[in-house]
Amino acid sequence: MRFKRMVSGMCAFVMAGSCLAMSASAATWLPDVVHPDPDNAEINDAYYSIGALGFYMNNNWEKWQQSSWVGIDDTGTIDMTFEIKKEWTSKEDPDALGSLGMMGIMIANMPGDKEGDLDKYGETYPYNIRVLEANFTDPKGKVTEFESIKAITEANKHPEGGIRLIIRPNDEVNEETGEVTSPAAPEVAGWGDAGAFKGGTLHIKLCLAEEKEPEPQPVSIKGAKIKVANKTYTGKALKPAAKVTLDGKTLKKDTDYTISYKNNKNCGKATVTVKGKGDYCDSKSGSFIIKPKKAAVKKFTAEKKGTAKLTWKKSAGKVDGYKVQVALNKKFKGAKTYTVKKAATVSKTVTKLKSKKVYYARVSAFKKVGKTTYKGAWSAVKKAKIK
Secondary structure, eight states: OOOOOOOTTSOSSOTTTSSEEOSOSOOBOGGGTOOOOTTOHHHHHHHHTOEEEEEEEOTTOOSOEEOOOEEOOTTSEEEEEEEEOGGGSOSSOTTTOOOOSEEEEEEEOOTTSSTTHHHHHOOOOSEEOEEEEEEEEOTTOOEEEOHHHHTOOEEOOOTTSSEEEEEOSSOEEOTTTOOEEEOOOGGGTTTTSTTSOOOEEEEEEEEOSOOOOOOOOOEEOTTOEEEOOOEEOOSSOOOOOOEEEETTEEOOBTTTEEEEEESOSSSEEEEEEEEEOTTEESEEEEEEEEEOOOOOEEEEEEOSTTOEEEEEOOOSSOOOEEEEEEESSTTOTTOEEEEEOOTTOOEEEEOSOOTTOEEEEEEEEEEEETTEEEEOOOOOOEEEEOO
16 A cells, blocks of 8 residues: 655644544544445455554654554454654764654545545545554653543544544644644654654554443352252252342342252252353352151060160161160150161160160161261151060
8 A cells, every 4th residue: 555755734633624623523433334244345345444554754854654554453443553763763863863753643545535435435524533542652661642642532534535643743834824734742842853752662542433331241150149948858859949149139040040959869968059141150059958858767665674676767868877866755855865877777776774664766867967967857756665
């Protein structure tokens, strides 16, 4: 792509009808004219043909220098970085002198630049523009921010086509009318003096598309609280409802999360995992306890003097053992408790009982989870008169 050499008569952000407009007139966002469209080659190609070059001239208005071509991305953004070499800044000894005439960015191939574009697109200029970043870094690392460039919101068509953002240390004045046609950028005042400018890096990032509200990001569910009531063994996989709250809000199953279960059939600790859905992401695990079911006692019989034997059915669900209680009353006040530590053992012989007395007995299965013992319901009560 070739561009005519820019001379001092070109405008930067001209106040009266050329490059940059600061007025409240209606302006166009580029995507309203052309935009990425894989189904329409003409519109798609017109969009991706747009790009920009950085440019520089010293105060002696010598050779025009420009950067490599930078294309527009699919968000309407052009991100240009241009290294201005020290030897470009002076026609004399580059170690002694150096000056800035103008520098900036030119955006080319805008819809409305070519003959026939008016019929094709209609009136396009001025364009809305958002200058996201604009700064210059000198060889010593000092950064100058161009707030005057960042303040630009509209851009008119430059006489040579496209959009030009020009940074210059001195006003450009029409010799005939005395009108300032290109105002100086206050940030570079004095940079046009001999020896004041020795090159550096110009960076301008701009966007020709309207700023969109950021897409809402899903909220992590990792901080959620999960409450699940403990259950009793049934022989089937248990899937109790969970109450899931996050920051005080109760989340909805199948709308905000899905739920899955693990180790949820036999007695012990079952795991429940909720996985974020819709507005929520990530996953969080909780647990509930499956307690043994009510034990089934068989009989309680007196044997030899002072002894009695309690028998029961083996409990399913991988219990760890049983608790047996024997007492002289139906309420089991003052009862003595015995622990049977094997699930396969289904009887307990109790000794040292008082002769001629009636004793009551019952049994329950238990499961240990960590240091906690979870006991099932007591069986029915059996009684026996001791010999």
